[in-house]
Amino acid sequence: MLLTFSDIEKSKRMMMREQLDSRPFKPPHGHVSLLHYLRTVPGLRPRHLLKIATAICKTLTELHGSSYALGGMDVNAIFVNEESNEGDEIHVYVPDFNAYRIASSPISGMPDDTAVDMEEFGLLLKKMLRVYHVVSRSNDPLQGTAC
Numbered sequence: 001m002l003l004t005f006s007d008i009e010k011s012k013r014m015m016m017r018e019q020l021d022s023r024p025f026k027p028p029h030g031h032v033s034l035l036h037y038l039r040t041v042p043g044l045r046p047r048h049l050l051k052i053a054t055a056i057c058k059t060l061t062e063l064h065g066s067s068y069a070l071g072g073m074d075v076n077a078i079f080v081n082e083e084s085n086e087g088d089e090i091h092v093y094v095p096d097f098n099a100y101r102i103a104s105s106p107i108s109g110m111p112d113d114t115a116v117d118m119e120e121f122g123l124l125l126k127k128m129l130r131v132y133h134v135v136s137r138s139n140d141p142l143q144g145t146a147c
Contacts, residue, residue, distance in 0.1 A: 027079035027093050034092075037080040038131040048090065049128050052080060055092035056124070060117055063099060069113035071098030073120045075127050 027033075034052065038044065056078065063070055079093040102113045 027095075028081070028091075031079035031081040031091070031093050033076045034078040034080050034128070035075045035131065037082070038075075038128060039135060041082065044132060044135055046132070049125075049132060051090045052092055052128070053125055055090065056094055056121060059092075059094040059096075060121065063096065064114045064117070067102055068096070068099045069102045070094070070096060070117045070120075071100055073117070073124050075124060075131075078124075 032040075041048065056073075060070065073094070077095060079095075081091040081093075083089050083091065100113075
């Protein structure tokens with residue numbers, strides 16, 4: 001069987017996926033899954049979603065800046081803790097157990113792994129907004145979207 005340049009590059013790319021010395025999957029004490037948080041936090045407002053999204057973006061920025069891609073995001077595998085004694089502070093833990101090193105130079109015809117992370121981030125935001133709208137309508141039909 002004759003291997004094409006594309007096959008060789010794909011093989012090299014797969015070999016470059018080194019696992020990070022990642023943090024354990026178990027969330028820090030006091031954190032709950034994002035889905036659980038969105039469904040149960042009293043008085044959920046759009047500003048909560050914005051703070052969570054911002055924290056996830058910061059994590060992605062750090063990973064991408066170190067030439068790593070996250071390798072998947074799920075609403076049940078992102079964890080949140082709202083510290084009541086710190087005011088409106090929301091702590092977000094994004095496990096990087098699936099993270100892998102990405103090639104330093106883009107390979108023609110291959111997907112950009114950071115773009116895949118951003119696409120998954122967009123889908124995660126969509127899920128967060130769906131849950132928010134369902135929860136806000138079920139709690140109070142007159143509740144608006146004002147911050």
